[in-house]
Amino acid sequence: MLIISNLNASIDGKSILKGISLEVKAGEVHAIMGPNGSGKSTLAAVLAGREFAQVTEGTVTYMGRNLLEMPAEDRAREGIFLGFQYPIEIPGVSMVNFMKTAVNEHRKYKGLEPLSASDFLKLMRDKKELVEIDSKLANRSVNEGFSGGEKKKNEIFQMAMLEPRLAILDETDSGLDIDALRIVANGVNKLKKPDNSTIVITHYQRLLDYIVPDVVHVLYDGRIVRTAGKELALELEAKGYDWIRKEVNNS
Amino acid sequence: MEKDQDKLLNDVTSGEYKYGFYTDIETDSIARGLTEDTVKLISAKKSEPDWLLDFRLKSFRQWQTMKMPAWANLKIPHIDYQDIIYYAAPRQRPALASLDELDPELKKTFDKLGIPLEEQKHLAGVAVDAVMDSVSVKTTFRETLAESGIIFCSFSEAVKEYPELVRRYLGTVVPYTDNFFATLNSAVFSDGSFCYIPKGVRCPMELSTYFRINAANTGQFERTLLVADEEAYVSYLEGCTAPMRDENQLHAAVVEIIAENNAEVKYSTVQNWYPGDKDGKGGIFNFVTKRGMCRGENSKISWTQVETGSAITWKYPSCILKGDNSTGEFYSVAVTNHHQQADTGTKMIHIGKNTKSTIVSKGISAGLGQNSYRGLVKVLRNASGARNFSQCDSLLLGSRCGAHTFPYIEVDNQTAIVEHEATTSKIGEDQIFYCNQRGISTEDAIALIVNGYAREVINKLPMEFAVEAQKLLQISLEGSVG
Numbered sequence A: 001m002l003i004i005s006n007l008n009a010s011i012d013g014k015s016i017l018k019g020i021s022l023e024v025k026a027g028e029v030h031a032i033m034g035p036n037g038s039g040k041s042t043l044a045a046v047l048a049g050r051e052f053a054q055v056t057e058g059t060v061t062y063m064g065r066n067l068l069e070m071p072a073e074d075r076a077r078e079g080i081f082l083g084f085q086y087p088i089e090i091p092g093v094s095m096v097n098f099m100k101t102a103v104n105e106h107r108k109y110k111g112l113e114p115l116s117a118s119d120f121l122k123l124m125r126d127k128k129e130l131v132e133i134d135s136k137l138a139n140r141s142v143n144e145g146f147s148g149g150e151k152k153k154n155e156i157f158q159m160a161m162l163e164p165r166l167a168i169l170d171e172t173d174s175g176l177d178i179d180a181l182r183i184v185a186n187g188v189n190k191l192k193k194p195d196n197s198t199i200v201i202t203h204y205q206r207l208l209d210y211i212v213p214d215v216v217h218v219l220y221d222g223r224i225v226r227t228a229g230k231e232l233a234l235e236l237e238a239k240g241y242d243w244i245r246k247e248v249n250n251s
Numbered sequence B: 001m002e003k004d005q006d007k008l009l010n011d012v013t014s015g016e017y018k019y020g021f022y023t024d025i026e027t028d029s030i031a032r033g034l035t036e037d038t039v040k041l042i043s044a045k046k047s048e049p050d051w052l053l054d055f056r057l058k059s060f061r062q063w064q065t066m067k068m069p070a071w072a073n074l075k076i077p078h079i080d081y082q083d084i085i086y087y088a089a090p091r092q093r094p095a096l097a098s099l100d101e102l103d104p105e106l107k108k109t110f111d112k113l114g115i116p117l118e119e120q121k122h123l124a125g126v127a128v129d130a131v132m133d134s135v136s137v138k139t140t141f142r143e144t145l146a147e148s149g150i151i152f153c154s155f156s157e158a159v160k161e162y163p164e165l166v167r168r169y170l171g172t173v174v175p176y177t178d179n180f181f182a183t184l185n186s187a188v189f190s191d192g193s194f195c196y197i198p199k200g201v202r203c204p205m206e207l208s209t210y211f212r213i214n215a216a217n218t219g220q221f222e223r224t225l226l227v228a229d230e231e232a233y234v235s236y237l238e239g240c241t242a243p244m245r246d247e248n249q250l251h252a253a254v255v256e257i258i259a260e261n262n263a264e265v266k267y268s269t270v271q272n273w274y275p276g277d278k279d280g281k282g283g284i285f286n287f288v289t290k291r292g293m294c295r296g297e298n299s300k301i302s303w304t305q306v307e308t309g310s311a312i313t314w315k316y317p318s319c320i321l322k323g324d325n326s327t328g329e330f331y332s333v334a335v336t337n338h339h340q341q342a343d344t345g346t347k348m349i350h351i352g353k354n355t356k357s358t359i360v361s362k363g364i365s366a367g368l369g370q371n372s373y374r375g376l377v378k379v380l381r382n383a384s385g386a387r388n389f390s391q392c393d394s395l396l397l398g399s400r401c402g403a404h405t406f407p408y409i410e411v412d413n414q415t416a417i418v419e420h421e422a423t424t425s426k427i428g429e430d431q432i433f434y435c436n437q438r439g440i441s442t443e444d445a446i447a448l449i450v451n452g453y454a455r456e457v458i459n460k461l462p463m464e465f466a467v468e469a470q471k472l473l474q475i476s477l478e479g480s481v482g
Ligand SMILES: Nc1ncnc2c1ncn2[C@@H]1O[C@H](COP(=O)(O)OP(=O)(O)O)[C@@H](O)[C@H]1O
Pocket: A011, A012, A016, A034, A035, A036, A037, A038, A039, A040, A041, A042, A043, A052
């Protein structure tokens, strides 16, 4: 589904991603872990098409196409969803209006008619239940005045509405209490279909108790320094990131 | 990064004017320039009574002693008032018996503008007076309105048919000495609309005037007078467009509104004069004086404006709250893109007791546009219990445009409560990316955000125009992406 090969990217001339290669197959769940500042969010941003990071080398193939050539909105319409580490507030734009536009843009791209108002509202209702989000949130402006936990749930709610093929969840667990974490993780699991893939970016192992990864990568200083099965997450939890740091610096 | 964002915003905000066609119709115009003879000629062409000619001449003499105001936050190029044609009328047979006699070219123009001139379109429920260059062309729906005693006609007709009404109210809200542009208008106004709603009548439909400047080098100086007698109600809408021309054209209108006891007037404007091209060439100079007088108790006047056009806008629709318990409202969205400049706002003058005013101003700047809000809230000594709430928001698209706020507050009564809130925000690259990531294009993202931002004002427009205004906002800010 997604093949990243020797990806290098820089921000304002500063090299941030330094030769990342990885492959996510249909149906797989990958976890990307690593200390703060190692480039996890930058990788997610590059995949989603945010232009502030410049790709200097390497390729990304998504569903057989050159992902890096596609504008951000087409990547989204082709099924790439990014759950933001810091969801953005858009004052004055209601969640209902925002999601209606998003859903209908996805439909238009697929050659489908826009949803009728009643079908759309029904869809909203169903998906809200799935992620147990307060129904009042839907009438408020996008993320405006939402608590940290509400923002994260709202990301998963949007994911539920858009049914992506490849979801990239950037630290969706951070700032959540254990109940919220369980709700978010359950939501993600319920949305999982056999052919869909997920990249879970996280700092902590605890989310991976709920969303069980097939592969775990450790990203450190712009490089993937370790790739293994889910036991790697437990090892990291037990030993922290310091041993990785030491190993990398020694070699 | 700042640069990328600017480029992005620049790409999507460089759309061009869509009403810039010119109609080739014969016009009857007088020579350029302005002297006492010009004023007399205009008056004679319209076979006006002496009292009106006197009003014009008084105004002209006053105007000669005046200077163009320089206090606005605008860069106004030199205007040669002797190089303007002060009267241009589409030439047509006099006294139209029916719409069929209307010049077909003229009719095509109005069709292009989507003005429901045709009888069958009356189903749309909007009565329209259309003013082309200087002359009012046709007022629809007149007979239906007349049944409930409502007068809605061109200003010239009103002078002929209801001279006593016109004379009673003309210049009572905007005196001929008021300001440079209003005084100029008082001397040379050519036509406009007149509306009178008698006691106790709720006008059953929206009344609407469309203004269009067509002929070259012509100034448009229309005069609108709107009177709501006791217990009357009317909602009135004004729309305007002009062809694209390289030279600037002057528009200096005066609108006067009078609301008697318990009367209510809603006046909505969708202003879409030609703004000039991307490089700032051409465009309308829009210097307008609009003022309403809440003369009666419990009366109410609301101004709602969506200003997307004109190269320069100088405009402060105001309310004089004279009657006790009267209410004034001002809801405004003003867009400046490319090289457009706007200095707009309102004045709320609280004279009566327990008078209330609300100001909601939403400025949107893009490109190199400069947008200023200028507002005065004045509470006079006897206006005990007066209340004002003002909200002035500015939205910036890009970093080369500007937003400025000049609120003036003068309070002479201790019981008055005056509140002012202001915010400035910027459409961020992160907001646009967030939308992109959900499958929404940059162009649609900007429309979504701008419409959300302006919604509070758009919602005040009559339903059928809210949609039009929303589209207009979109058009004036968007163009081709990528
Ligand atoms: N907008 C930005 N401008 C400049 N530097 C940035 C920006 N975003 C991230 N960086 C830098 O890129 C590096 C990686 O950051 P990030 O991808 O956010 O790491 P992580 O998500 O793993 O914590 C850090 O050194 C950070 O300071």
